[in-house]
Amino acid sequence: MITFYSERQLEHCGVTEVLSGEVVSSFECPERVDQVLNRLRERSLGDILAPESFSLDTACRVHTPDYVEFLQTVWPRWHQMYPDTTQAIPYCFAVRGLAPRCPDHVEGQLGYYSLDMTASIVPGTWNAIKAAMDCALAGQQHIAGGARSVFSLCRPPGHHATADQMGGYCYLNNAAIAAQAYLDSGCKKIAILDVDYHHGNGTQSIFYDRDDVLFLSLHADPAQDYPHYWGYADETGVGPGEGFNLNLPLPINRTDWSLYRQALDKALAAIQSYGAEVVIVSLGLDTFEQDPISFFKLKSDNYLELGQLIAGLNLPTQFVFEGGYATGALGLNTVNVLEGFSG
Ligand code: Q9C
Numbered sequence: 001m002i003t004f005y006s007e008r009q010l011e012h013c014g015v016t017e018v019l020s021g022e023v024v025s026s027f028e029c030p031e032r033v034d035q036v037l038n039r040l041r042e043r044s045l046g047d048i049l050a051p052e053s054f055s056l057d058t059a060c061r062v063h064t065p066d067y068v069e070f071l072q073t074v075w076p077r078w079h080q081m082y083p084d085t086t087q088a089i090p091y092c093f094a095v096r097g098l099a100p101r102c103p104d105h106v107e108g109q110l111g112y113y114s115l116d117m118t119a120s121i122v123p124g125t126w127n128a129i130k131a132a133m134d135c136a137l138a139g140q141q142h143i144a145g146g147a148r149s150v151f152s153l154c155r156p157p158g159h160h161a162t163a164d165q166m167g168g169y170c171y172l173n174n175a176a177i178a179a180q181a182y183l184d185s186g187c188k189k190i191a192i193l194d195v196d197y198h199h200g201n202g203t204q205s206i207f208y209d210r211d212d213v214l215f216l217s218l219h220a221d222p223a224q225d226y227p228h229y230w231g232y233a234d235e236t237g238v239g240p241g242e243g244f245n246l247n248l249p250l251p252i253n254r255t256d257w258s259l260y261r262q263a264l265d266k267a268l269a270a271i272q273s274y275g276a277e278v279v280i281v282s283l284g285l286d287t288f289e290q291d292p293i294s295f296f297k298l299k300s301d302n303y304l305e306l307g308q309l310i311a312g313l314n315l316p317t318q319f320v321f322e323g324g325y326a327t328g329a330l331g332l333n334t335v336n337v338l339e340g341f342s343g
Pocket residue numbers: 019020118157158159160168169170196198226284286293322323324
């Protein structure tokens with residue numbers, strides 16, 4: 001299996017985030033991809049290629065152009081206003097009750113275009129976001145060209161990003177952009193299977209009123225964990241999208257492989273009856289038992305089986321990297337999914 005990866009993705013390195021009210025170092029760090037790359041090379045999974053540079057047209061079909069423009073320009077604007085700081089973090093928000101008006105001030109815009117405080121901006125953030133998107137689109141082209149599978153090693157991740165808001169370490173929604181590219185090149189039905197520990201609220205919201213993308217997510221019950229406001233089982237889509245959104249929330253304290261697998265079976269059956277032409281897997285590895293910010297109990301061997309079960313769909317499959325913060329085992333767990341898939 002070929003991997004698409006660009007070193008430019010290392011240019012984003014958040015400094016700090018707030019966890020349980022305390023300021024800590026960012027969990028979403030460049031070391032994550034180093035671990036995955038090391039393991040990919042060790043196990044000789046396949047070539048690791050740098051993607052070409054794509055235009056922003058497809059991104060602007062799933063995101064608003066003003067949001068994409070904001071992402072490109074926010075760092076220089078912030079830096080000009082606050083030259084002695086090392087990162088921009090949103091901290092005032094267009095919360096309920098306030099007029100949804102986009103202000104001129106960079107500090108106000110950070111909140112306007114954010115869901116939470118975890119999407120920090122440093123000088124290299126845009127380069128990394130753009131390179132991650134390029135990996136997603138290069139992977140899409142590879143599958144469209146006839147490959148059975150591909151791994152888009154995207155970082156920063158994407159599945160929390162909505163049409164016009166960043167959050168949960170996500171800026172551009174890499175999986176959604178790939179899905180749109182398949183549709184624009186003639187596919188009619190795409191499934192996005194999101195196995196990250198957290199609900200893929202961004203992907204859900206982008207395709208919520210559409211029937212050309214079936215979105216399925218297995219995740220921590222939003223009543224118990226981030227992203228808190230989305231991910232319930234009764235969110236099934238709206239209008240033409242009704243019935244094309246499947247949330248499978250799982251209890252945070254007793255989800256091990258056997259419980260996880262039951263939900264996965266439901267999701268795989270739904271993909272089959274939908275008749276998807278391509279599956280995009282939003283591949284988060286934060287379901288791992290040792291993940292520092294999550295509570296599921298999956299073990300490293302379970303990821304081999306996860307890959308095997310996805311392969312059972314017998315569909316062209318694009319893996320798009322999302323979360324996973326137990327850096328020590330992240331390479332092993334990621335490559336286990338890919339090897340399990342390849343057989
Ligand atoms: N108490 C991804 O995995 N903070 N994003 C959670 C938990 C945000 C995770 C705090 C976690 C975002 C792509």
